[in-house]
Amino acid sequence: MAKYRMGQNQGALEDAKHALELDPMSAFAWSSRGMAESGLGQYKEASISFEQALEINNKSPSIWLNKGMALQNARDNQGALDAYEQVLSLDPNNTMAWVYKVMALRNLGRGEEAVRITDRELKYDPASITLLMRKAYALYSLNRFDEALLIYNRILDLSPANFDALLYKASTQMSLGDYLGAIKTYNQVLQFDGNNTEALQYQALAYYRLDQYEPSLALNDRLIAQDPKSSLAWSNRGYCLVKLGRIQDAIKSFDKALELNPRNYNAMSGRLIAIRAVWPHYR
Secondary structure (H helix, E strand, O other): OHHHHOOOHHHHHHHHHHHHHHOOOOHHHHHHHHHHHHHOOOHHHHHHHHHHHHHHOOOOHHHHHHHHHHHHHOOOHHHHHHHHHHHHHHOOOOHHHHHHHHHHHHHOOOHHHHHHHHHHHHHHOOOOHHHHHHHHHHHHHOOOHHHHHHHHHHHHHHOOOOHHHHHHHHHHHHHOOOHHHHHHHHHHHHHHOOOOHHHHHHHHHHHHHOOOHHHHHHHHHHHHHHOOOOHHHHHHHHHHHHHOOOHHHHHHHHHHHHHHOOOOHHHHHHHHHHHHHHOOOOO
């Protein structure tokens, strides 16, 4: 629904209710209602709407997935886990369902269970990229970054052009504080997708943490060229400029970030840092 995609969740909800008055047996309308309710933070109501949709069409992985996410947001992790299991029974390669399943297990205090599940399955298919990716993500979610990195490297030995593995490997290197390694891995990502926002954003962060502010600034400028309305990129640009001593330019960047998103607290803090660099007693 166009209104939902535009973030106009209340309007989308009204549209869905109207559609259901015309056709109460429309799984699409019930699902659309659930999406709008989720967008409004009405997660219990959303889960009920998705359940109504599933009574009409219980073979839809996407509806099961959305129900699971609504239940998880409503802090019903067991219900969410059951929904993700349904997704995986219908679509065994559904990456998102596995990711959210791991989150639900972790929230239930059963995070290690995800590792054991993949270990059992890998005994029968040790070269399965899907299973290796699942185990690596489960380890990552448990903060076992060294072990996760070993598996991402194994995946890339088997499938050097695996885009998702490259992204997750770089993220794992960031978590380990291996910023140089992450920069190299993000370069590989950018060889496949030169405008990948995640790679550009985190590569900029890696350079920043290495005190290499010029390349970090250049990457944030590149992100802004791609999306001039990115409050995050404008804010991060401001921090680079502060470190480079370009205080007035930094304040302008933070102002732009706050114009785009008045609730960007990172930009608020950065602007205060920049002002105090000029007027130390400013409060």
